[in-house]
Amino acid sequence: MSALSIELPGLKLKNPVMPASGCFGFGREFSQFYDLSLLGAIMIKATTPEPRFGNPTPRVAETPGGMLNAIGLQNPGLKKVFNEELPWLDQFNVPIIANIAGSTENDYVTVAEQLSKAPNVSALELNISCPNVKTGGIAFGTDPEMAKGLTKKVKEVSEVPVYVKLSPNVTDIVSIAKAVENGGADGLTMINTLLGMRLDLATGQPILANKTGGLSGPSVKPVAIRMIYEVSQQVSIPIIGMGGIQSAEDVVEFFLAGASATAVGTQNFVDPFICPKIIQELPEVLAKLGVDHISELTGRSWKKNERLAYYRP
Amino acid sequence: MIKQEICKVVSNRQIADNIFELVLSGGISAEMGQPGQFVHVKTGGGFDPLLRRPISIASINEGTFTILFRWQGRGTALLAEKIPGMSVDVLGPLGNGFPVLETKPGETAILVGGGVGVPPMYELAKQLVKNGVKVISVIGFQSAKDIFYEQELGEFGEVYVATVDGSYGQKGFVTAILNDLEADIIYACGPTPMLRAIENGNYAAKTYLSLEERMGCGIGACFACVCHTKADPKGFSYKKVCSDGPVFKAGEVVI
Numbered sequence: 318m319s320a321l322s323i324e325l326p327g328l329k330l331k332n333p334v335m336p337a338s339g340c341f342g343f344g345r346e347f348s349q350f351y352d353l354s355l356l357g358a359i360m361i362k363a364t365t366p367e368p369r370f371g372n373p374t375p376r377v378a379e380t381p382g383g384m385l386n387a388i389g390l391q392n393p394g395l396k397k398v399f400n401e402e403l404p405w406l407d408q409f410n411v412p413i414i415a416n417i418a419g420s421t422e423n424d425y426v427t428v429a430e431q432l433s434k435a436p437n438v439s440a441l442e443l444n445i446s447c448p449n450v451k452t453g454g455i456a457f458g459t460d461p462e463m464a465k466g467l468t469k470k471v472k473e474v475s476e477v478p479v480y481v482k483l484s485p486n487v488t489d490i491v492s493i494a495k496a497v498e499n500g501g502a503d504g505l506t507m508i509n510t511l512l513g514m515r516l517d518l519a520t521g522q523p524i525l526a527n528k529t530g531g532l533s534g535p536s537v538k539p540v541a542i543r544m545i546y547e548v549s550q551q552v553s554i555p556i557i558g559m560g561g562i563q564s565a566e567d568v569v570e571f572f573l574a575g576a577s578a579t580a581v582g583t584q585n586f587v588d589p590f591i592c593p594k595i596i597q598e599l600p601e602v603l604a605k606l607g608v609d610h611i612s613e614l615t616g617r618s619w620k621k622n623e624r625l626a627y628y629r630p
Numbered sequence: 631m632i633k634q635e636i637c638k639v640v641s642n643r644q645i646a647d648n649i650f651e652l653v654l655s656g657g658i659s660a661e662m663g664q665p666g667q668f669v670h671v672k673t674g675g676g677f678d679p680l681l682r683r684p685i686s687i688a689s690i691n692e693g694t695f696t697i698l699f700r701w702q703g704r705g706t707a708l709l710a711e712k713i714p715g716m717s718v719d720v721l722g723p724l725g726n727g728f729p730v731l732e733t734k735p736g737e738t739a740i741l742v743g744g745g746v747g748v749p750p751m752y753e754l755a756k757q758l759v760k761n762g763v764k765v766i767s768v769i770g771f772q773s774a775k776d777i778f779y780e781q782e783l784g785e786f787g788e789v790y791v792a793t794v795d796g797s798y799g800q801k802g803f804v805t806a807i808l809n810d811l812e813a814d815i816i817y818a819c820g821p822t823p824m825l826r827a828i829e830n831g832n833y834a835a836k837t838y839l840s841l842e843e844r845m846g847c848g849i850g851a852c853f854a855c856v857c858h859t860k861a862d863p864k865g866f867s868y869k870k871v872c873s874d875g876p877v878f879k880a881g882e883v884v885i
Contacts, residue, residue: 339852346851346873349632368866370858375844377854382678384846391853391868535677563677586847587672587680589721590634 320603320610321596323357323578325555326503327440327478328412330357330578332596333611334568337559337582338363338416338442338482339388343402344409350589353409355596360506360580361402363418363444366427368394373526378515383534383561384583385513387527390418390450395428403435412439414480418447422470425457430474440477443468443502446484446509448531458484458509461496468500478503480557483548485540486512494548505548506557506580508541534583535561542574549575549616563591565598569606572614632724632849633658639716640694642709646778648701649746650710651688654718659695662687665754666727666819666840666877669697670848672719673705682721683709684845684872686819688749689756698749698778724848725876728754728817728838735762737814741783742804742828744770744820748779750840754817755786766790768807770820774798808833822885829880837880843871850874858884 321332336347338360344353353359371391378385392398398415406413415438417428425443432438445458445467457467464481472479481497483490485508494505510531515524523529541560549556558576561583562568568579584591603611637656645651658669670682683705689696701710712718727750733739739758741751748769755765765787771777774797783789790807791799800807804820805827818828819840828837846852850873859867860881869875869883 342851342853346847346849370866370868371853371856374855374857376856377681377844377846377852379679379681383680386846386852386854388853391856393866534680583680586852587677587682588634589847589849 321599323612325557325577328358328414330412332357332599333578334592334596334599335360335414335557335578335580336585336592337580338414338444340582340585343398344406347585347589351593353406354411355593356411357578357596358412358414358439359406360414360416360442361398361406362392363390363416363447364392364395364398364428364432365390365418366395366424368392368397375524375526378524378530380513380515380532380534380536382536383532385515385525385530385532386510387525387530389527390447395431399431399435403437407437413437414440414442416442416444416482417471418444418450420450422467425467426470426474429471429479433475433477438477440503441471441475441479442506443471443479443481444509446482446486448484448486448510448512448529455484455486458493459487461492464493465496465500468497468502472501480504480506482509483507483544484509485537485544490544491547491551494552498552498554502554504555504557505552506559507548508537508544508560511537511540533561535563537561538567542570545571545574545576546618550619562595565595565602568595568599569602569614572611573616573618575616575619577612577615631661632722633661634719634721636717637720639712639714639718641714642712645698647775649698649776649778650701651696651698652709652712653694653696654720655694656720658720658722659690659693662690662695662723664723664727665730665757666750667723667725668848668876669720669722670724671697671709673708679705679708681846682848684724684848686750686840687723687753689753698746700746721848725872726874728840728877730754730757730761732836732838733758733761733763733815736764738764738766738812740808740811740813740816740834741765741767742769742808742816742818742820742824743767744804744824745772745776747818747820747824747840747842750819751817752779752782755783759786766811766813768792768804768811770794770804770824803827805831825885829885838877839880839885840877841871841875841883841885845872848872860884
């Protein structure tokens with residue numbers, strides 16, 4: 318397994334595969350399928366200071382090769398996550414990345430301060446990219462100055478490294494990435510969902526009660542690859558890549574683009590065993606590539622010109 | 631226990647307008663027991679359609695199980711094309727079904743099914759009758775061409791049929807028939823307006839309703855199919871239709 322182990326700020330990962338936030342709850346449902354200790358890390362569902370019910374239903378709609386969701390950050394609130402969900406996760410030997418969200422700067426600071434004190438939280442993921450809430454969320458992630466300011470505030474109170482989750486719903490993602498790096502971010506996670514909509518021909522109205530939702534799944538993968546390719550050349554902090562990953566080959570592609578670890582989102586809904594499957598398949602794919610350690614692949618698409626000559630699909 | 635299995639198609643036949651009865655074989659059938667549970671079905675091999683389709687289990691047999699679905703989109707169109715020997719990726723059984731033991735031997739149960747809500751009533755009727763319960767089925771459809779399982783449910787007791795256009799049986803909705811029947815318990819599955827009418831009608835001392843909602847994962851992780859509870863209709867408490875339901879006692883959740 319050593320060909321897969323990765324060290325990132327705050328994180329010692331046995332492998333670079335983790336479930337993405339919002340696609341894995343707090344792990345309870347998936348623990349009936351496999352031992353969560355197999356995972357590189359777990360990105361838990363976004364936590365806000367108070368409980369949130371989220372949006373009315375329908376909250377999901379299918380799209381070609383993907384899905385739209387508008388859950389609306391439903392979560393049991395800071396207190397319950399800290400007192401119940403995190404202690405429950407402690408039975409597994411796996412680092413936790415706590416996704417934090419809110420409507421105001423104060424919300425983020427409150428959640429960051431408290432969750433970063435939990436013994437099994439190794440890092441925070443600052444969610445400035447949720448497209449499905451009316452206030453906060455994406456508003457912080459589309460303005461470089463606001464993103465930088467919030468990152469700074471959260472860094473001041475957090476006892477663990479802070480990763481900032483970037484939104485693809487911007488014209489220039491590099492400027493946001495640089496801004497949060499300047500704000501003190503220890504790493505980036507990208508990408509969150511792309512804002513989209515589907516209409517129902519029977520009613521002429523949007524299918525989602527929230528009207529718009531976040532697009533995820535394999536159809537967004539090329540967007541994620543392109544953005545990680547651009548950003549990784551312009552920042553010096555590591556990137557955890559995500560967006561439509563379905564296989565070990567996809568993980569490799571994210572590394573080549575510039576990622577140092579990866580997260581699997583939507584595919585957990587299709588195949589609950591997908592994360593352990595990818596972890597199991599990775600060594601064989603690396604062997605085919607003639608690579609001794611997965612980290613050799615990071616940014617190879619722009620760092621080196623030579624082909625990965627050994628690959629025989 | 632929930633399992634994922636590549637099941638084999640035993641048979642697939644059209645039994646009413648756009649309604650298909652698909653029999654699958656696999657060890658997963660041994661995990662099934664409670665009527666009203668569902669399976670999450672991957673309709674194609676690739677990543678389009680991406681998500682699984684939740685389909686209720688109509689009957690459970692030795693080594694096989696039966697699901698019924700309505701051909702209405704890309705996913706179900708792929709399922710309709712399956713022929714014996716082909717594979718279907720199935721996750722299940724999922725959710726909490728109808729509580730069979732809530733009805734004592736000698737008591738009477740009315741099973742109400744509306745459209746594609748009819749299938750789970752077959753396995754439920756089978757198990758109730760085995761327990762010595764008297765079963766009356768009340769099933770509703772749009773029109774005569776949509777009717778299925780009238781004879782099959784007839785194996786277990788009286789069957790009443792309602793059609794919205796009056797082309798067969800009682801004209802109107804199932805509630806028109808329920809007004810004239812008496813029972814100790816009602817089990818119902820069908821469109822939300824039908825469930826709401828049954829809940830409001832107080833037709834029996836005990837009522838259990840199987841809800842329908844768009845789902846993502848089917849296992850409780852994605853929070854797509856969440857509903858409010860009646861005790862806290864505007865608050866933060868909730869139930870997930872996929873993993874807390876799909877069957878709820880009437881009055882438990884907001885429908």
